[in-house]
Amino acid sequence: MSSTDFHSVRPADSTSLISDLSSGNTTTEQVLDRAQAICASQGAKLTDKRRRILQVVLQSAEPLSAYQIADQYRDLYGKTLSVMSVYRMLNFLKDNELVHRLETTNQYLPCSHISCNHAHEVPQFLICDSCKTVDEVGIRKEILQELSANIEDTGFALARQQLEFRGLCRACQTASTVPA
C-alpha cells in the first residue's frame, strides 16, 4: 500500500494532535488556521461561528454531544446557539473532515489529521471505556473491501463502513495493572 496508509496506522500519529495540543507544541490557533486553509482550498468557508465550534471540539479531551458543544459555546463566548444550528455547523465540519461523528454515541471529536498532508481515509475509532479518549486509526483498504464483500454477500446493502471499537487504551491498561 501507499505510504499514506502506513502513516495513518501508526499509533503515535493518531494521538499526536491531542497530546500536542495539551503540551502546547501545536496551538489550537494553528490547527484552526490550518482548518481554515483546508476549507478555502475546497471552496468552503470556515466562518467565525464554525471556527468557534471547531475550537470547542478541539479543546475537549473527550468526544462531545451537540448539546455539550452548545453549552460550552455559551460558556466560552457568552452567546446562545440552538442545538439545531450546532448540528448544522457540525455537519459542515464533518463534510470537510475536520470533525468526525461517533455513530454509536452521536458524539463529535476533532479529526486527528487536520495538520497532515496526506489524503483522509475511511476513519475507524478506538474508544477507551475508561478515560473516554478516542484514537482515530486507518485500516488497510483491502481489509475494508473484504469486510464489505462479506457483508454484501449476505444481501445487505452497506451504506457506511465506519467501525467503532471499544476497550481500554494503553494508558488505562497500564493504570489498571499497577498495584495500588
Ligand SMILES: [Zn+2]
Ligand atoms: Zn480524520
Ligand SMILES: [Zn+2]
Ligand atoms: Zn495523519
Ligand SMILES: [Zn+2]
Ligand atoms: Zn483510557
